[in-house]
Amino acid sequence: MRSWDTTQSDPITFLVPSTILATTGGEIYGIANYSSGSSQAVIRDSDTGTRLASWFNPDSYPTGLALDPDQNPLVLERNTASGVWEVVAYSPTGSVLNTTVLEGSESANFVGLALDDDGTIFTIEAATAPTAIASFTSAGAARPVVPLPDLQVSGAAFNLNLASDGMLHFAAYDTLTGGSVLVTADPASGDLTSTPIPDIAQTTLGPGDRLFTLQYDSTVVITGLDGTIVETIPPSAYAPWIVSPIGVTAAPDGTVFVSGYASDSATGNTIPGITALQPLRSPDVVGSQYSGLVCDEFSATVQATGTPPPSFFEIVAGSLPPGIALDGDAGTFGGVPSDEGSYSFSIRALNGVSPTPDTTTEDIGEYTIEVSLKSFVSVDPTIVGTPLVGSELTAETPEWVPAPTVRLLQWLRDGQPIPGATGNTYTATEADLDHDLRVTVTGSSECYETITATSAAVRVVAPSSPSPSPSPTPSTVPTTPGAAPGTGLAGTGSDLEALRPFLALALSAVLVGTALLVASAVRRRYIDHR
Structure with a gap:
């Protein structure tokens, strides 16, 4: 899928990393000690290959690389001044976080580095015969070595892996069979099993506890921890490049990175670098x-x-x-x-x-x-005024958001539209007496849902009749002085109201008598005149 040139001139000539490891955060760390300048570590972006940081210590020579739980690089280095081996923890920018001196290592020839969860340090002693597993406490105190008879390991492009099964996994040369093998070794007892794989250049533990084994023809063999082959990536995957491989690692997403020398099949140009191979999905x-x-x-x-x-x-x-x-x-x-x-x-x-x-x-x-459709933010109208027959009522209609393009108003009597009543005002009629009036506002605009807001109901009543004039309060008729109780007008036990008919009759008689007297007088004058 992609590749990049790893040549650089600072801090020292650096051609091809011999051991590379991919972090969970998308970076690649590498150390160089194989046919190139020596460098403690270089970190690169795994997508672009951009060099993010690099550092070099002229007084040491790196032969092992591991990652701590925080994904910081741990480098196995031999201090050329003191002759002892050290495990140096670096920050992603190259500053030293801490250094662990490995006890009694002055005459050793260590390659490969692995770190257990409890801080135990594992490496391989390649100079002794037979080859042995060397281990140290987190403080650097030496533990007994565990021999690995009949095995030889590379002193340069070598990687040691500690898997979740507690076993060490690495590539070696079997002196008995005369071929390369993928080794699984118990770090405590030295018990081992091996799986023959031809021409192994390096083996690195990758995601899912799978081992990515690189062959010298650039084939990548992916196996389980038991050596069962899961997948094989052939040399044709690098086309149009032809790769002479050195190191291998795999990212969490399954991308395989191979360091080495890549030659253009068309031009023959050779580039030292890293090639990324992504599984087809x-x-x-x-x-x-x-x-x-x-x-x-x-x-x-x-x-x-x-x-x-x-x-x-x-x-x-x-x-x-x-x-x-x-x-x-x-x-x-x-x-x-x-x-x-x-x-x-x-x-x-x-x-x-x-x-x-x-x-x-x-x-x-x-x-x-x-x-x-979009929705209006509507407000119900209200009816203002006294709901009497003949009274004018007004519909108050608050603004909507947004304002409708079309707004229709309608008065209702008992829920039914009143013909022609579509204005802001309405005068209640006799037909509305003892009925409920409401007013509705219907709003519509393009792209909006048409909705109708309705007021609360008001009930129409008749205007109140004028109150009758109050009747005069009757006076009490005084009794005749000295009259016996119960005698006279007041003593009858009746009030004035009971005498009204009699008074009215008496008044009528007086009026009639007066009229007759007047008529008689007029007649007499007429006769006398004649």
Whole structure:
């Protein structure tokens, strides 16, 4: 998939790292001691190969590399001034965090470095016969060596691995069979098993407790801890390059990195560097559900993975909402939806990987977009005024957000529209007597849901009748002085109200008598005149 040149002139000439390790954070550490300048460590970005930091100590020579629990590099170095071996912990920028001196190591020839969870340090003594496992406490105190008879290890491009099974795993040369083997050794007893693999250059523990074993023809053999072959990456994977390999490691995502010399098959040019090989993976598309609003911008990206990444996308079923389009190259879809509704569709992603029993060229994801009209923030109207027949009522209509393009007002009698009553004011009529009046406001705009807000009801009543004039209060008729109780007008036990009919009759008689007297007098004068 990618490669980069590792040549550099500072702090010292550095050509090819002999041991490399990938961190969980996406970096690669390497040490150089193989046909190149010696360097404690170099850290590079595993995606671009950019050198992030490098450092060199002219008084030491590195032969082992490991990572501590914080992913800081630990380098096994021989201090050329004192002759002792040290394990130096560096920060990612090269500053020394701490140094552990390995006790009694002046005459040793150590290669490879592994660190146990309790801080125990493991390395291989390559100068003795037979080869042995050397171990030290976290403080550097020596423990008894464990012989490894009939095995020889490289003094340069060597990597020691401690797996979750508690065993040490490394590549060696079996003097009995005369071939290279992948070794599993018990660090306590020295008991070992071996799996023959031809021409091993290096073995590194990778993700999933798998061993990535590099052969001199650049083949990478991936095995389980028991030596069972899981996968093989052939030399053709490097095309158009031809690689002379030295070191190998694997990142958490399965990317395999090989350090060595790469020659262009067409030009013959050779570049010292690192090549990244990524396992081919068919696309994996994750469908999803989305929501959008009419007239509002919408965008989404197809969630698809694969190696290489999917490069073509297409709709294979259903349809996108009107106004939304798919970019088949980028795997994005977006636009401004124009119609509400629920739209379901299927998107297929392809990355061109040739189908095998384990891979396919495509995957399909199911998608849904629910497109809705936008909504007003409405406020109910209110009716102001006294609900009397003949009274004028007013509809107060607070503003909505946003203001509707069209706003219609309607008065209702018992929930039914009153013909022609569509203004802000309404005069209650006899037809409204003893009925409920309401007023509604209906708002509408393009892209918005039409809604109606309704006021509380008011009940229409008749105007009140004028109150009758109060009756005069009757006076009490005094009794005749000296009259016996119960005699006279007041003593009858009746009030004035009971005498009204009699008084009225008497008054009428007086009036009639007066009229007769007047008439008689007029007649007499008339006769006398004649």
